[in-house]
Amino acid sequence: MSPSAIQTVPTGTNNWWKEATIYQVYPASFKDSNGDGWGDIPGLIEKVPYLHSLGVDVVWLSPMYESPMHDMGYDVSDYEKVLPAYGTVADVENLVEECHKYGMRLILDLVINHTSDQHQWFQESRSSRDNPKRDWYFWRPPRYDDEGNRMPPTNYRGYFAGSTWTWDEHTQEYYLHLYAKEQPDLNWDHPDARKAIYDSAVRFWLDRGVDGFRVDTVNKYSKYTDFPDAPITDPKSYIQPAIGMWCNGPRIHEFLREMYDEALAPYGDVVTVGELANTPDPGHVLQYVGASAQQLSMVFHLDIGHIGMGESLEDKYILQPWRLTEMKSIVTKWQTFVEGTDGWTTAFCENHDNGRSVSRFASDAPEFRERSAKMLALMMVTMTGTLFLYQGQEIGMINAPRDWSIEEYKDIEGLGYHREAQNQVARGVDPNRQERIMDGLRTLARDHARLPMQWDDTPQAGFSEGIPWMRTHDLYPEINVRRQEGDPDSVLSFWKTMLHLRKEYRELFIHGAFDLLDYENQQTFCFVKSRGESRALVVLNFTETEQCFQAKWATGMRLLVSNYPESGVASERLGPYEGRIYVFDNCTE
Template sequence: MSPHAVQIVPTGTNNWWKEATIYQVYPASFKDSNGDGWGDIPGLISKIPYLHSLGVDVVWLSPMYDSPMHDMGYDVSDYEKVLPAYGTVEDVEKLVHACHERGMKLILDLVINHTSDQHKWFQESRSSKDNDKRDWYFWRPPRYDAYGNRLPPTNYRGYFAGSTWTWDEHTQEYYLHLYAKEQPDLNWDNPAARKAIYDSAVRFWLDKGVDGFRVDTVNKYSKHTSFPDAPITDPKSYIQPAIQMWCNGPRIHEFLREMYDETLQPYGDVVTIGELANTPDPQHVLKYVSASAKQLSMVFHLDIGHIGMGDSLEDKYIFRPWKLTEMKSIVTKWQSFIEGTDGWTTAFCENHDNGRSVSRFGSDAPEYRERSAKMLALMMVAMTGTLFLYQGQEIGMINAPRDWPVDEYKDIEGRGYYEEAQRQVDAGIDPTRKDRIMNGLGILARDHARLPMQWDDTPHAGFTTGTPWMRLHDLYKEINVQQQESDADSVLTFWKTVLRLRKEYRELFIHGAFEILDFDNQNTFCFIKSREGRMALVALNFTSEEQPFTQVAMTGKMKLLVSNYTDTLSEELQPFEGRIYISEEQI
């Protein structure tokens, strides 16, 4: 039994998942075992020793279900099968075993707001208006304007641009989809549909030994099913932003409690991490994550991922310059809201839906990218809550080069925004929009996180022996696992060190109370973590210039625990420097 098998044993009355470090794997881009250019589960199994050596406790596998892959597996056609390009159900069982024998755990992505339009449930639902599964999805008749033109039932704009409604010629009605038209939304108000979801998507995999789920779009299951029109905020368009019509709907807490009681609780301490969008009120979030509520273990508050994004859904990929106080405000809010409660929180700055943190929050210039990656690592390991790492973050992977043409972008969402902008340019509506969207995609696009993992400097970065499904980063020979494993000063080695420190000082970093210092400073981010008379001071310079270390006086009775510089100056923080000080005794 490995030492990592005991490191997630909780202190006090914690759950195992509170002190875990969770590593997200995007399967298409992680490791290909058979040379077809797609990452797969056997490839992931081959890298479990690597993840174990890194110091992670849990592997989170993004969707690997059978799917037409319109949205990279978030359009599930069969919950009980694996996409053949990824492997088989038996391969997932082998992955469970590979994790468990090292004292690690495995969680899957639970995608149950919608299915693929190729799922047998939807195929039956659309077959006729009187089919038993007709009401498992949302079907509505058209409406007509004053000239007799057919219109969707409501004026809602979806997440991937365009209406949330698609016309079905066969049954002469529209069906609802918040995302792509190939992703029809399930009707959770139907009890039979909920039971089928629990059996097929949840119990099937818990019976295979998985330890929990990241729960996709968790607060969108309950819609306002009277489907009123959204307020008109864009007079030039028929479709309008309408997130309030489907986020945190009237029955959402009822549904999640039912799923917990009937499906999760019988399996023991199953972890559930909800993707919680558009829920800015911490008191409302506590309704989801309070232990007494028995709904979810924790949630992702997506605010940090939205830094730099446009202020509205239609302007999501028009980059908005931001200030460090915006990040400070977000971190402070979600680090502090569980203090004194029975809730829990998460700590993350990368995932499969956002650009790379070094490029967004630090600097990916050659002279600063390693410093930035290490500085961000120090910020993350000192955060209260369960820590999440995204594949490649541990080696400081960065965004695709800005000169890549849009043809290299594969994501359905980003391409949809670009094509919409092209239509607006062609129509003379907004001549600059295409360039502004392209600039935003260069910083914010989901594609940046989906570039193949950079394992070594051989052709195709050791990701595959075939042709990769997506272009490799131009700098893979400089930024890769093999090069960093043998370098004592690498980003990877640094992550291994600070993950060990996070466990060693768990009462401060994982469980500590958070307090911001010098909030209005737009250059440095300093905060305190404290618990039971012990204290840690975290100081981070988010600029490429030296900055005054205004908290230096506080360090008199503290020791420097870790820094990303070897020649730390006492009263100045060097470019992208990060430090953590710790009190050696109770204060």
């Protein structure tokens, strides 16, 4: 079939994005076309046929805007330009055309909680206290302690360690930044700032044919602008966790509805996927994703990415033991909350902000890693909601080797935590802190997802003819696309099969009701998907030893697929990291 004849999966009366599989591309690490060591948009265009052959419907391109790259493009200096290392605006337009030619769509990352400090808006804002754009950002005077020392306006701790406030010598005030000091927060309470955001960041790209956005930090636009101090939970520190001061603020739904009405709705059925942190109440989430709310199409619930992390922001990278019941609770919560509502949900277990799922949730040991990747694929494709796949997940990429030193890590967040731990050790505050943070980074760091894509066994994994910006994984000769494309038993071939089955059984897998079985079991994860008279049973072994499940659950059902050879699949015993899906014969459309 020619590319021009290929259509996206039929959705009937559903929005196109509900039944789509969305593939996230991290541009710096996907494919370098010119040998400079950085992935780029022409390289991505070259791989669109590969993505189509995989069975994905939408490409999500992480930030490619002009940027000083302090936070890998999440510090945008011009929304209407592309970082030269990635290409040009024309390259993005060509990417849109190529995706559409294959019946696929393209969404971009929308980073509008903050800009770079190099953005023209902020340059004007900091130029003087009476500049017209001064209040497009948050500026506050200092306060002073009892000894007359200048102090930040509040005691807030930022996401990248340190205070959320930075002193500006020129205008003698502090500005707010939830992330790095190079990422000042925009003041959404200012109507002119909102209008400029809609024009420059949203309409500019919709006019060029993109089909929607993944919306970064979507619930942080509305701050509590009286800026009260956060409660003191760490008496030894001036700065305190303060997430409640900026998540789900008083005007957030007003802002999102306005953006929908003014900048999105005029372009038709544009998809928006919000990154929704720190919103544990499903009822509140429905205020964002209900169709009647007209704010967002769906959101990411980040809980699954937090498994194994420390409970507080300060201890995020202190690795914690976790139990399978924790994952079961998270999955059940976000699989069931939209049932009977006009809302929609998402399914994912990897992205650019977390370590690789095989290494975190299963086993990356050589004897188990392929089975683990396939078992996780079985789990994900049977989840209700829109499925998100991260680059390299389809070949079972794993975390960087544990013997890599901190010098191989590049991410601003992980390095900030490591540096903070070094300082604490030097001050004698916590002599083991650096070792514990490094141990956590080996599993949880954002860097693991950002290693170059492993295309083949040539130097640099076929990612680049030059020296990559980040070291390629030591195991790329064993784990790569070329090797797996010709192997019917590979992880890649398994994902292709599973994505096909997801669409064939769309009523069950994409739209089905979720019911958990045997919650207390810490070794197996079993659940039923149902819609009408149709049912599917999913049984997953999350251990490296043989486990049992209750065979009566599968009575009257047939085995649809397993990640093991055919022998033994009717057994009530599951092999290490085995997964199976059983269905009734009348489950297909």
